[in-house]
Amino acid sequence: MTMNKESINAFDHEPTSPELLCRIRSEIPSFLTEKRLSHTLFVEKEALTLAKYCFLVYNVPEEYSRDVSAAALLHDITKKLTLGEQLTLVEKYGIEAVGHQRKSVELLHSKTAAFLAKDRYGINDVVFSAVYNHTTGKENMNLIDKIIFLADYIEPSRKHENCIQTREFFYANAVPCDISAICALDKAIIKSLDGTISHLIEKGAAIDVSTVLARNYMLSASEEKEFEHGKEK
Ligand code: DGI
Ligand code: FE
Ligand code: FE
Numbered sequence: 001m002t003m004n005k006e007s008i009n010a011f012d013h014e015p016t017s018p019e020l021l022c023r024i025r026s027e028i029p030s031f032l033t034e035k036r037l038s039h040t041l042f043v044e045k046e047a048l049t050l051a052k053y054c055f056l057v058y059n060v061p062e063e064y065s066r067d068v069s070a071a072a073l074l075h076d077i078t079k080k081l082t083l084g085e086q087l088t089l090v091e092k093y094g095i096e097a098v099g100h101q102r103k104s105v106e107l108l109h110s111k112t113a114a115f116l117a118k119d120r121y122g123i124n125d126v127v128f129s130a131v132y133n134h135t136t137g138k139e140n141m142n143l144i145d146k147i148i149f150l151a152d153y154i155e156p157s158r159k160h161e162n163c164i165q166t167r168e169f170f171y172a173n174a175v176p177c178d179i180s181a182i183c184a185l186d187k188a189i190i191k192s193l194d195g196t197i198s199h200l201i202e203k204g205a206a207i208d209v210s211t212v213l214a215r216n217y218m219l220s221a222s223e224e225k226e227f228e229h230g231k232e233k
Helices: 005-010 018-031 034-058 062-074 083-093 099-103 105-121 125-132 143-154 161-173 179-203 209-232
Strands: none
Touching (some): 018 062, 018 105, 034 062, 062 105, 062 125, 062 143, 083 105, 099 105, 125 143, 143 179, 179 209
């Protein structure tokens, strides 16, 4: 398997150090409710499993699993802040947020979490990106962005029908350390985006442009991979 663009841009940096990860792990309970802490630890566990399935397909060194842990532990650290508190962080850090985004804790918490984590822990750009994009996704996500995005959706305490189906889909179709794991990861992300978009339409909520871009990008990238996978067989 050749290294593709997604994996190269994610893995030429200094991984999160064991010391920093230890510090993050010991401090995150102070940011989270008990329920959110339990979700966060499930996301970490799920994300590390996804990393085990996917890292070796691109020969990603094991030490980058510390980036996966750091991003999982930090991804929701601002989720309990009110809209007003989110907007204070938006101003403080000069975060880009316009229109409907400024009215939604859901859409702001991923961005404020990334900036707060950068300020407090000096997280690297890969951890920053995975936290920043964990709610909507974006075009051309790298492997760690994708792992955190999917783990957040399918961790075992999520009980929505589409979360359970997406989880089952991934584990039924992914073979560890095989290209099938990457194809299943991409398809599972499309399923999660479909579920989220349907849910937002039902609620009459705005669909963020990043959510739409993420889905369109994943659809064409997934088709291309299927084609290449077919050729390799
Ligand atoms: O923070 P979590 O609950 O663990 O999960 P999350 O960060 O994925 O947030 C999920 C919520 O975000 C869910 O209620 C739907 C909402 N969301 C996701 N994409 C969009 C969105 N809300 C709007 N308005 N637009 C989106 O595109
Ligand atoms: Fe979140
Ligand atoms: Fe979450």
